Amino acid sequence: MRVVHYLNQFFAGVGGEERADTPPASRPGPVGPGLALQRLLGEDGEIIGTVLCGDGLVGDRPDAVVPDIVALIEAFAPDVVIAGPAFNAGRYGLGCARVCAAVGARLRIPALAAMAPDNAAVELHRREIVIVPTTATAIGMPDALAAMARLALRLGRGEPLGPAAAEGYVPRGRRMNAWAPASASERALAMLQTRLRAEPFTTEVALPLYDRVAPPPPVADPARMRLALVTECGLVPAGNPDRLEWVRASKWLRYGLGGVDDLARGDYEVAHGGYDAAFAVEDPDRLLPVDAVRELARRGEIGEVLDAYYVTCGNHGVLGQMATHAREIAADLRRQHVDSVLLVAT
Amino acid sequence: MRLEVAAFAVHHARLGAPSAYDAGVLTIDPDRVRRLVLDDPRIADVRLELAHPGESVRVLRALDAIEPLHKPGGAVSAFPGFLGPPRTAGHGLTHRLAGFTVVQVTEFPFPASGVQAFEEGVIEMSGPGAAYSGCADRVNLFLVLTPGRAASNVDYDDAVRRAALRVADHLAALTVGQAPEAVEVFDHGGADDGRRRIVWVHQVRAQGPMVQSFLYGHEISGMVPTILDPNELLDGALVGANYKTGSKTPTYVHTRHPSLLALVARHGGELHLAGVIVARGHHENEFLKERSAQFVAKLATLLRADGALCTYEATGNTHIDFMLTVQALERAGIPAASVVHEYGGPLGDDPPLVDFVPEAIALASSGGIDRRLSLPVVERVIGGERLAHRGQPAHGPLDLPIQELFAATATMNERGAIAVDF
Numbered sequence: 151m152r153v154v155h156y157l158n159q160f161f162a163g164v165g166g167e168e169r170a171d172t173p174p175a176s177r178p179g180p181v182g183p184g185l186a187l188q189r190l191l192g193e194d195g196e197i198i199g200t201v202l203c204g205d206g207l208v209g210d211r212p213d214a215v216v217p218d219i220v221a222l223i224e225a226f227a228p229d230v231v232i233a234g235p236a237f238n239a240g241r242y243g244l245g246c247a248r249v250c251a252a253v254g255a256r257l258r259i260p261a262l263a264a265m266a267p268d269n270a271a272v273e274l275h276r277r278e279i280v281i282v283p284t285t286a287t288a289i290g291m292p293d294a295l296a297a298m299a300r301l302a303l304r305l306g307r308g309e310p311l312g313p314a315a316a317e318g319y320v321p322r323g324r325r326m327n328a329w330a331p332a333s334a335s336e337r338a339l340a341m342l343q344t345r346l347r348a349e350p351f352t353t354e355v356a357l358p359l360y361d362r363v364a365p366p367p368p369v370a371d372p373a374r375m376r377l378a379l380v381t382e383c384g385l386v387p388a389g390n391p392d393r394l395e396w397v398r399a400s401k402w403l404r405y406g407l408g409g410v411d412d413l414a415r416g417d418y419e420v421a422h423g424g425y426d427a428a429f430a431v432e433d434p435d436r437l438l439p440v441d442a443v444r445e446l447a448r449r450g451e452i453g454e455v456l457d458a459y460y461v462t463c464g465n466h467g468v469l470g471q472m473a474t475h476a477r478e479i480a481a482d483l484r485r486q487h488v489d490s491v492l493l494v495a496t
Numbered sequence: 497m498r499l500e501v502a503a504f505a506v507h508h509a510r511l512g513a514p515s516a517y518d519a520g521v522l523t524i525d526p527d528r529v530r531r532l533v534l535d536d537p538r539i540a541d542v543r544l545e546l547a548h549p550g551e552s553v554r555v556l557r558a559l560d561a562i563e564p565l566h567k568p569g570g571a572v573s574a575f576p577g578f579l580g581p582p583r584t585a586g587h588g589l590t591h592r593l594a595g596f597t598v599v600q601v602t603e604f605p606f607p608a609s610g611v612q613a614f615e616e617g618v619i620e621m622s623g624p625g626a627a628y629s630g631c632a633d634r635v636n637l638f639l640v641l642t643p644g645r646a647a648s649n650v651d652y653d654d655a656v657r658r659a660a661l662r663v664a665d666h667l668a669a670l671t672v673g674q675a676p677e678a679v680e681v682f683d684h685g686g687a688d689d690g691r692r693r694i695v696w697v698h699q700v701r702a703q704g705p706m707v708q709s710f711l712y713g714h715e716i717s718g719m720v721p722t723i724l725d726p727n728e729l730l731d732g733a734l735v736g737a738n739y740k741t742g743s744k745t746p747t748y749v750h751t752r753h754p755s756l757l758a759l760v761a762r763h764g765g766e767l768h769l770a771g772v773i774v775a776r777g778h779h780e781n782e783f784l785k786e787r788s789a790q791f792v793a794k795l796a797t798l799l800r801a802d803g804a805l806c807t808y809e810a811t812g813n814t815h816i817d818f819m820l821t822v823q824a825l826e827r828a829g830i831p832a833a834s835v836v837h838e839y840g841g842p843l844g845d846d847p848p849l850v851d852f853v854p855e856a857i858a859l860a861s862s863g864g865i866d867r868r869l870s871l872p873v874v875e876r877v878i879g880g881e882r883l884a885h886r887g888q889p890a891h892g893p894l895d896l897p898i899q900e901l902f903a904a905t906a907t908m909n910e911r912g913a914i915a916v917d918f
Contacts, residue, residue: 177721277845313916321917325844327898328916329627329862334835335754335807338860339694342803342833345765345858346692354914355836355859357852 151195151306155184156219156233156249158242162202170206170241176222177202183291187232195306199226201249209241212248219353220252228259232304235264235294238286240271247275254279260305261340262319264294280305281320283401313397369490377447378456378483379407381494382464382472383437384422385430394421399463400476404482408457412441422463424495438494456488464496499681499727500589502676504668506596506635515551517670522596524637524667526768532662533639538655540644545594545878547621547636554636554871555619556879556890558902559600560736561631562594562660563748566668567731574668575732577713578661586727591671596635597748598664600656601879605643608706616884617741617902625871625896627911630746630903638878639663650705657710657737682727682760688768692802696726696755696772697792697825697832699808699818700745701738703778709745709809711774712736721775721791723799726756729772742865742904743810749906755807755835770799775821777814785817786824792874793824797842806834810905819853837905838915840864842897846916863913865899 159172161164161182180188180197188197196253201222207215223231231244243265250261255278264282265271268341272281282301284294297318304311313328314321330337337354344351369375386394392403413434420427420437430437438459460479464472483491507520515525526544533542547553558744565574570588573580599619619631626632639660646652700709702717709716711734724733732751738744756772763769773795779785796804804825808818816836824833836859838848844864871894881890888894898904 311918314918315916318607323845324918325838325840325848325864325915326918327844327867328914330912330914332756333758333912334860334862334914335805336758337912338807338833338835338858339755339758339762339805339912341858341860342805342831345831345833346803351858353857353859354861355838355848357854357856358847358849462606 151230151303152226152228153195153197153302153306154223154228154231155180155187155197155200156223156246156381157182157184157200157202158236158239158245159202162200170204172202172204174201174203174218174222174236175208176200176225183218183295184233187290187295190295191303194303195230195299198228203245205239205241205245208245216248216252219249220256223253224257230302231259231264232298232302233261235282235284235291235298236269236271237288237290238266238269240269243269243271244274245258247271247279247281250279251275253325262298262301262305264298267320276320277323279309280322282303282318283320319431328494337488344379349372372452373450375453375490376456377454377490377492378454378486378488379438379440379459379494380479381438381459382462382467382490383494383496384420384463384465385418385434385437385461386421388419389416390419390421394463396421396462396463397465398471399467399475400471402460402479403461404458404460406458407440410440412442413438422465437496439492443492456486497587497685497725497727498681499730501584501680501682501730502589502591502671503594503678503680504591504671504674505594505677505756508548508639509596509635511544511546515667515670515862517593517674521616522593522635522667522670527628528666529663532666533641533659533661536654536655536659536911538644538646539641539659541642543640545638547638547639547878549633549635551621552875553621553893554874554877554890555902556620556877557601557603557616557884558619558631558638558879559602559656559739560660561597561599561636561746561748561903562664562835563597563751564664564668565732566665566672568669568672568790574665575661576734577710578658578735579665582712584728585731585733586725588612590731591668591676593668593671596667597631597637598667599631599636599638600641600660601638601658602641602643603880603884604649605646605652606649608649617739617744618883618896618900619902620871623872623874625869625901628869628898628904628907628913629901630749630907637663640879648913653705653737657735661735680729683761684726684760684769688770691764691766691768693770693800693898694759694767695770695796695799695801695804696759696820697775697796697804697806698735698753698772698822699775699777699806699814700756701743701778701809701814702776706739707778708737710737716776716818719776721773721795723795724772726760726769726772728755729756734774738809740811742899742901744903745809749903749910753807754910755805759805770801777808777817779817785820788817789820789824792821793828793830796825796830797828801830804830804832807834807909810837815849816851819851819856823853823855831858834859835860835862835909837862837908839862839866840915841866842868844915844918861915862909864915865904865908866897868895868897870895
């Protein structure tokens with residue numbers, strides 16, 4: 151089995167932070183930690199080449215250098231690619247993850263990286279690549295290399311990996327069905343009895359870590375606010391020109407309200423597939439209260455109203471996707487100097 | 497309360513006369529069954545079909561499934577409230593046709609929409625769907641029914657349920673006078689002798705007609721949580737009437753629930769089973785949800801529970817009731833461990849739960865019900881030529897999410913399904 155190993159400039163022996171701009175390069179055979187990795191691969195796998203790049207380059211200009219790195223890897227015609235271990239080094243972790251992701255996507259060759267579970271690259275890339283968890287520092291190098299060698303040989307042979315806990319990789323965010331020897335009720339009862347004995351137990355469903363959003367204080371002076379309307383209700387112009395999805399929205403949209411004091415029946419439709427929207431078809435203002443905020447502004451009770459509204463569809467929204475929508479909408483609101491938002495939920 | 501359950505296993509069933517049980521073979525007299533069913537003018541016709549595990553059979557429009565029980569000679573009936581007065585069951589002797597089920601298969605006479613619209617459960621007797629499908633590992637009698645002079649769907653549903661219970665009683669009664677293969681003795685009285693006192697919180701669904709459960713012959717939408725002796729469930733105190741595809745708990749699971757069996761097996765040894773708290777799921781609003789959760793925690797406290805095993809009958813709305821109940825128990829100082837089924841989308845990459853409380857730290861997974869299955873062409877279809885809500889030709893092949901299989905969540909719990917991280 152032909153193996154290519156990816157390293158940063160430090161582990162490749164080129165230099166430290168002062169050489170973080172080292173351009174992509176390759177060497178025949180194993181280098182640095184690759185020597186120990188080769189011993190662990192034994193006769194089943196041969197590190198035929200090592201590809202390296204400076205952390206600064208791959209961290210700051212990935213679009214420019216990752217294709218070059220992939221080309222250097224491709225030249226060795228590997229069966230599997232191993233990157234790292236990067237431990238808790240942020241840019242190195244990102245480099246390993248980006249290289250593995252690109253190798254998978256462009257070359258269709260299996261790849262795995264190794265780094266500490268709290269390395270920022272893990273959350274960004276664990277869904278698309280195999281990551282072996284390591285200690286924060288190089289003290290865990292021997293264990294990391296052993297796990298990497300074991301999994302690399304399996305991936306290189308084209309074997310599907312089993313569950314993350316059994317195989318020793320970071321969960322990729324997919325939960326698959328399997329069969330346990332006992333009913334779920336039996337397992338819950340065993341868990342309860344363990345818990346009552348004050349012994350450690352492991353839940354089978356880790357609770358998601360949702361953000362807790364603290365409500366902001368009331369607007370100090372509404373008469374001076376600059377207000378925008380934001381909603382996940384799926385209200386779009388008639389014909390849904392930008393094809394907002396009815397479930398699992400992949401986008402958010404901004405539509406102008408210049409010169410609009412009242413949303414007219416027939417001008418809008420509801421893309422959202424999760425509630426009975428008959429009332430909104432009758433009067434779109436009951437979803438997005440443009441008529442009311444315009445009236446309040448006219449009376450001087452609130453300041454001005456942004457001449458646009460922001461919309462996505464919350465139906466079956468994927469949490470990570472929705473958080474991205476929210477961050478992007480918030481950044482755009484800042485650019486529009488908006489300081490207050492009326493968030494209309496359905 | 498002491499109950500003896502005499503098990504008569506059914507390995508094979510056939511149509512013939514007269515009805516008889518003999519050494520694992522159940523002979524069913526179709527004329528006798530027809531008379532029992534058509535005794536009620538709300539049912540116009542019935543056809544009998546049998547299916548055994550492994551047969552190339554697909555069943556549509558299956559409502560509930562009942563494992564026949566019969567209490568010989570006493571003043572108390574099995575399925576109390578239906579087959580007799582609502583007298584406290586759970587004591588004396590009960591005969592049980594183990595591994596056999598009576599299943600009603602029918603459409604409803606009147607159109608309905610929204611939550612009252614019919615959602616069938618599909619039973620796969622073989623192939624990749626069988627592992628997730630209720631009744632697939634059982635010998636089944638299907639009563640394929642035609643509506644008669646019913647005033648409404650609710651009225652017809654009542655007729656269907658009572659007819660199936662009459663047939664079940666007739667079949668289980670065939671074993672009277674015979675020596676059972678095995679007798680289980682259930683007796684949960686007595687002192688705890690210092691063993692940890694465990695309650696089982698059994699949250700069942702009551703959303704209204706077509707999505708409900710019956711306790712001693714009456715639906716439970718107005719019920720506050722109540723306490724049962726586990727033996728009452730073994731005698732059929734709870735009858736399922738939830739027709740929402742995969743999420744239903746059929747009657748044969750209420751009478752032999754994996755939680756109940758796990759607890760009674762350990763009673764008097766590792767633990768003391770202090771009682772069953774039956775709660776309603778799917779309250780209409782936050783007020784009623786909190787009220788119910790508080791009642792469960794209070795009853796568990798009154799039972800001096802050291803811990804609670806919690807299970808529930810799906811889905812999203814009821815999951816919120818369930819999580820509030822777990823929270824109330826934990827806040828009352830009663831640690832809970834619970835069974836949850838997961839969603840997570842076809843690929844298992846969406847969040848698995850629709851709701852949670854931070855106190856829910858001990859959860860057993862019964863697997864993800866959004867994953868899809870490719871189901872093959874089958875030789876025999878019972879219950880219609882096309883799927884009720886999808887309209888596809890029933891012989892297949894079909895591509896369905898697991899949750900459209902009959903009683904998938906209860907079945908996956910029973911058979912040990914688990915979702916694991918990949």
